[in-house]
Amino acid sequence: MKTLTIIQPxxxxxxxxxxxxxxxxxxHTARQFARAIIMPNLKPPxxxxxxxxxxxxxxxxxxxxxxxxxxxMTLYLTAATTPEEIKRVADSEYVHAFKLYPAGATTNSxxxxxxxxxxxxxxxxxxxxxxxxxxxxxxxxAECDIFDREKVFIETYLVDVVKNFPNLRIVFEHxxxxxxxxxxxxxxxxxxxxxxxxHLLFNRNAMLAGSIRPHYYCLPIxxxxxxxxxxxxxxxxxxxxFFLGTDSAPHLSHLKENSCGCAGCYSAxxxxxxxxxxxxxxxxxxxxxxFASFNGPDFYRLPRNTTTIILKQEPWQVPATYGxxxxxxxPLKANEMLRWKIQ
Ligand code: DOR
Ligand code: ZN
Numbered sequence: 001m002k003t004l005t006i007i008q009p010x011x012x013x014x015x016x017x018x019x020x021x022x023x024x025x026x027x028h029t030a031r032q033f034a035r036a037i038i039m040p041n042l043k044p045p046x047x048x049x050x051x052x053x054x055x056x057x058x059x060x061x062x063x064x065x066x067x068x069x070x071x072x073m074t075l076y077l078t079a080a081t082t083p084e085e086i087k088r089v090a091d092s093e094y095v096h097a098f099k100l101y102p103a104g105a106t107t108n109s110x111x112x113x114x115x116x117x118x119x120x121x122x123x124x125x126x127x128x129x130x131x132x133x134x135x136x137x138x139x140x141x142a143e144c145d146i147f148d149r150e151k152v153f154i155e156t157y158l159v160d161v162v163k164n165f166p167n168l169r170i171v172f173e174h175x176x177x178x179x180x181x182x183x184x185x186x187x188x189x190x191x192x193x194x195x196x197x198x199h200l201l202f203n204r205n206a207m208l209a210g211s212i213r214p215h216y217y218c219l220p221i222x223x224x225x226x227x228x229x230x231x232x233x234x235x236x237x238x239x240x241x242f243f244l245g246t247d248s249a250p251h252l253s254h255l256k257e258n259s260c261g262c263a264g265c266y267s268a269x270x271x272x273x274x275x276x277x278x279x280x281x282x283x284x285x286x287x288x289x290x291f292a293s294f295n296g297p298d299f300y301r302l303p304r305n306t307t308t309i310i311l312k313q314e315p316w317q318v319p320a321t322y323g324x325x326x327x328x329x330x331p332l333k334a335n336e337m338l339r340w341k342i343q
Contacts, residue, residue, distance in 0.1 A: 005308050005309070013245030018042055072094075137175075172184055177223055236291070244275060248271060270338055
């Protein structure tokens with residue numbers, strides 16, 4: 001039986017929510033990842049150090065005994081964020097970055113940034129204090145086609161941000177297009193990107209051909225095949241600018257199987273296994289460890305993990321749902337077989 005031993009990976013972009021959903025999902029993340037960058041888009045959003053530390057405590061309380069897991073907290077950048085808060089984050093050992101959501105781009109992004117230019121003084125403070133900026137890179141203009149929103153964000157905002165703040169460290173979160181890959185490749189080593197399992201494994205036909213499959217619906221939306229191919233090439237290239245970020249985003253099943261369904265794919269139940277499938281299909285399993293376990297900590301200037309995980313080639317069937325009672329979360333690849341299993 002084929003096995004693969006790698007240094008324990010981290011998830012550089014995950015939504016674990018709070019309350020009952022947090023309790024239902026956190027073990028999935030904590031059993032495979034040593035650390036994870038926790039997204040701040042709760043209701044209300046995590047905008048202050050105090051909120052982030054309280055949220056961190058709630059997460060640690062929910063981690064089952066025996067699992068060693070470190071949440072890496074982030075703050076939600078708003079027009080009301082102050083340079084003083086940015087300085088506090090720079091000095092904190094628990095909070096690692098700010099997340100910028102364009103207002104209205106996705107789930108719980110109403111408090112996001114309506115005008116990127118207007119927050120340039122905050123980007124200056126992030127650059128000065130060397131705090132990473134995590135970007136949801138999509139424009140929100142109603143007239144802009146949803147499949148073009150990432151590309152247009154790069155042209156309209158990101159080129160200018162990078163020119164004005166050359167030392168600002170930026171993670172282009174959940175890159176979904178060839179244009180994003182090319183932009184990151186052509187930029188300085190201050191610019192990196194995370195890539196999700198769904199954007200490596202599927203193109204938009206998986207979501208839309210023949211029937212509509214809401215569990216593939218996330219934002220930025222899954223694109224056409226040429227973009228998936230560009231993402232796979234980037235992830236498996238060994239280029240240190242690309243690293244693992246699942247964007248696992250749990251929603252209750254009935255809120256996705258809905259006439260106005262929520263955006264977000266739940267992948268924490270099998271994240272490293274899903275990435276292993278994508279890398280294996282590309283004959284690039286030897287590149288999985290750098291993507292999953294080295295490039296992220298190197299970019300965030302954190303030590304690499306020293307523990308290891310073992311993946312075994314052992315087929316298993318993903319459950320239809322996770323959760324108990326009326327809490328039901330439908331995972332990516334529900335009811336389907338996976339080829340790899342973490343030990
Ligand atoms: O699909 C998404 N879901 N994209 C995001 O950016 C947010 C996330 C969520 O929080 O559900
Ligand atoms: Zn996300």
